[in-house]
Amino acid sequence: MKTLPDLESSRALISPAEAMPPDRLRTLQDERLRAVVRRAYETVEVYRRKWSEAGVSPEDIHGVEDLPRLPFITKDDFREAYPFGMFSAPLSEIVEIHASSGTTGKPTVVGYTRADIEIWGEVMGRTLAAGGVTSNDIVQNSYGYGLFTGGLGAHYGAARIGAAVVPTSAGNTKRQLQVMEDFGTTALCCTPSYAIVLGETGREMGINFEALPLRVGFHGAEPWSESMRQEIERSLCIRALDIYGLSEVIGPGVAYECLAQSGLHIAEDHFFPEIINPTTLEHVLEGAHGELVFTTLTKTGLPLIRYRTRDITYFIPGQCKCGRTLRRMAKVSGRTDDMLIIRGVNVFPSQIEQVLGAVEGTEPHYQLVIDRQPGRLDEVELWVEVSEDVISDEVRRMEALEMKILKELESMLGLSIKVRLVEPKSIARSEGKAKRIVDRRDLGI
Amino acid sequence: MKVSQITVFLENKKGRLAEVTEALASRGVNIRAASIADTIDYGLLRLIVSDPVQARQALAEAGFSASETEVLAVEVEDRPGGLASIIRCLADAGINIEYLYAFVGKSGEKAIVVLRSEDTERAREVLQKNNVTLLTGEQVHRL
Numbered sequence: 261m262k263t264l265p266d267l268e269s270s271r272a273l274i275s276p277a278e279a280m281p282p283d284r285l286r287t288l289q290d291e292r293l294r295a296v297v298r299r300a301y302e303t304v305e306v307y308r309r310k311w312s313e314a315g316v317s318p319e320d321i322h323g324v325e326d327l328p329r330l331p332f333i334t335k336d337d338f339r340e341a342y343p344f345g346m347f348s349a350p351l352s353e354i355v356e357i358h359a360s361s362g363t364t365g366k367p368t369v370v371g372y373t374r375a376d377i378e379i380w381g382e383v384m385g386r387t388l389a390a391g392g393v394t395s396n397d398i399v400q401n402s403y404g405y406g407l408f409t410g411g412l413g414a415h416y417g418a419a420r421i422g423a424a425v426v427p428t429s430a431g432n433t434k435r436q437l438q439v440m441e442d443f444g445t446t447a448l449c450c451t452p453s454y455a456i457v458l459g460e461t462g463r464e465m466g467i468n469f470e471a472l473p474l475r476v477g478f479h480g481a482e483p484w485s486e487s488m489r490q491e492i493e494r495s496l497c498i499r500a501l502d503i504y505g506l507s508e509v510i511g512p513g514v515a516y517e518c519l520a521q522s523g524l525h526i527a528e529d530h531f532f533p534e535i536i537n538p539t540t541l542e543h544v545l546e547g548a549h550g551e552l553v554f555t556t557l558t559k560t561g562l563p564l565i566r567y568r569t570r571d572i573t574y575f576i577p578g579q580c581k582c583g584r585t586l587r588r589m590a591k592v593s594g595r596t597d598d599m600l601i602i603r604g605v606n607v608f609p610s611q612i613e614q615v616l617g618a619v620e621g622t623e624p625h626y627q628l629v630i631d632r633q634p635g636r637l638d639e640v641e642l643w644v645e646v647s648e649d650v651i652s653d654e655v656r657r658m659e660a661l662e663m664k665i666l667k668e669l670e671s672m673l674g675l676s677i678k679v680r681l682v683e684p685k686s687i688a689r690s691e692g693k694a695k696r697i698v699d700r701r702d703l704g705i
Numbered sequence: 706m707k708v709s710q711i712t713v714f715l716e717n718k719k720g721r722l723a724e725v726t727e728a729l730a731s732r733g734v735n736i737r738a739a740s741i742a743d744t745i746d747y748g749l750l751r752l753i754v755s756d757p758v759q760a761r762q763a764l765a766e767a768g769f770s771a772s773e774t775e776v777l778a779v780e781v782e783d784r785p786g787g788l789a790s791i792i793r794c795l796a797d798a799g800i801n802i803e804y805l806y807a808f809v810g811k812s813g814e815k816a817i818v819v820l821r822s823e824d825t826e827r828a829r830e831v832l833q834k835n836n837v838t839l840l841t842g843e844q845v846h847r848l
Contacts, residue, residue, distance in 0.1 A: 646714060646770060647770070648770045648771065649772075651712055651713075651714045651749075651770050651771065652712070652749075653710060653712040653742075653749060653751055653772070653774045653821065654742075654749075654803055654821075655742045655744055655749060658744075658747075658749070659744070680746050681746065681747060682716055682746075682747075683714060683715070683768075683769070683770060684770050685768060
């Protein structure tokens with residue numbers, strides 16, 4: 261049996277910032293909040309406008325206790341400020357720009373200063389250290405490198421702690437496995453569904469994971485269940501840890517599991533969390549489910565003050581046995597909007613409507629069917645009702661229509677979706693409104 | 706009158722073809738010829754019927770999506786090389802054929818070939834110049 265990392269062996273890797281006494285942490289948060297609130301007010305128009313409307317000024321905010329006095333911001337604010345209106349630093353100080361899905365058309369754009377990249381490296385470095393990764397490790401990073409924050413975020417974290425990063429990026433499974441085997445990868449970063457694909461494909465190739473030095477995996481960017489964790493751990497012979505993040509806040513590294521595997525520690529010294537009732541917008545009672553809201557305390561490129569993530573979770577009461585004092589949140593259990601996460605890509609039904617609206621001859625009635633077969637990546641089919649105007653007597657014209665929709669979707673979402681034309685009125689309607697999303701994935705959450 | 710072909714979009718579902726044909730029968734529409742272009746998910750049923758107007762109504766009432774296209778119907782001698790000579794003159798004129806299908810007329814002596822080309826007007830001209838017998842809509846629909 262190979263030795264897997266355990267809590268004891270990773271204790272020495274806890275950084276002082278993760279184990280601060282609660283009152284010292286609070287003082288630090290208050291101090292940092294005052295500075296970021298001032299900065300946001302002085303440099304970002306949306307904050308100035310919203311706070312003036314609410315009759316609050318930066319002087320009224322003395323610490324995190326006063327946060328409820330400030331209005332929330334949402335993805336819509338990013339859309340209105342597209343592309344750079346949320347930035348609080350001049351472009352000369354911005355060193356990197358990423359983007360994720362917006363609710364319609366325009367993506368959500370985030371900018372980082374050099375200091376922000378340092379913070380990102382710090383929190384992702386902690387994330388990896390929480391799984392026992394040190395400078396002696398070889399980290400294979402199979403998150404996609406690109407506009408998506410997963411790839412570079414994990415990269416900066418591994419670089420920060422001095423591990424050797426192998427930037428394989430996403431895809432080309434057989435090459436991934438060859439690298440894993442030949443290089444002796446010890447830590448893996450990828451989406452949970454891709455971890456399962458790696459396990460399945462590896463077994464087909466005759467790889468004995470028990471004999472590989474691979475021992476820990478960091479999986480996030482999409483919802484996954486406890487049973488998927490068990491499957492990944494069994495299949496790859498590793499410890500599988502959950503990581504949480506969103507590009508608006510910084511990317512991966514906002515919260516991370518330690519080897520106790522009992523909730524995700526929030527990097528509270530950088531990102532202050534609140535959990536609200538999405539209807540009343542007030543704080544829920546400690547331990548109750550609600551929508552996660554973040555305020556970034558240290559970022560200078562794009563400070564977020566009370567950003568509604570739409571992710572549903574709860575604070576886990578008490579302190580973790582690992583020794584970190586950072587508050588823990590439970591695995592995200594759902595969304596307060598209709599966003600879907602498919603193969604790690606955020607998809608809003610409104611984006612699909614926009615594509616169909618622009619392609620001539622398609623009816624606005626569609627159904628998105630998402631399925632996940634064991635050991636496979638999510639499969640997505642978009643069923644589109646055709647109108648009489650586009651019915652051609654020639655198959656190639658119908659196929660051209662399918663291809664057009666597919667290409668448009670791919671360019672908007674960065675996701676390849678199989679398009680299937682169906683007869684008019686064939687999509688089940690409930691009270692006149694078609695059921696747009698059929699999610700057959702058993703996410704167990 | 707032009708020769709009109711009706712195309713019905715059919716998902717690959719059990720009983721759909723039966724429902725189409727029954728819908729047409731209930732309106733007294735006779736099917737002269739039929740051909741299906743099939744794909745994995747759906748089929749395109751192409752029909753030459755006795756009454757295209759009635760057929761469109763019957764299909765719409767039964768909830769089918771259909772469209773109408775003009776095709777050419779040519780009379781072909783029922784002998785070896787009958788079709789070949791027709792295709793040859795189109796090929797020599799550089800006109801591509803998208804698809805064709807054949808049925809036998811009332812007399813039983815000659816075959817009728819329904820032909821869809823990329824350019825119906827040019828195909829018509831070429832065929833006429835080569836003395837190929839083109840049937841009118843009346844002749845085809847009211848056989």
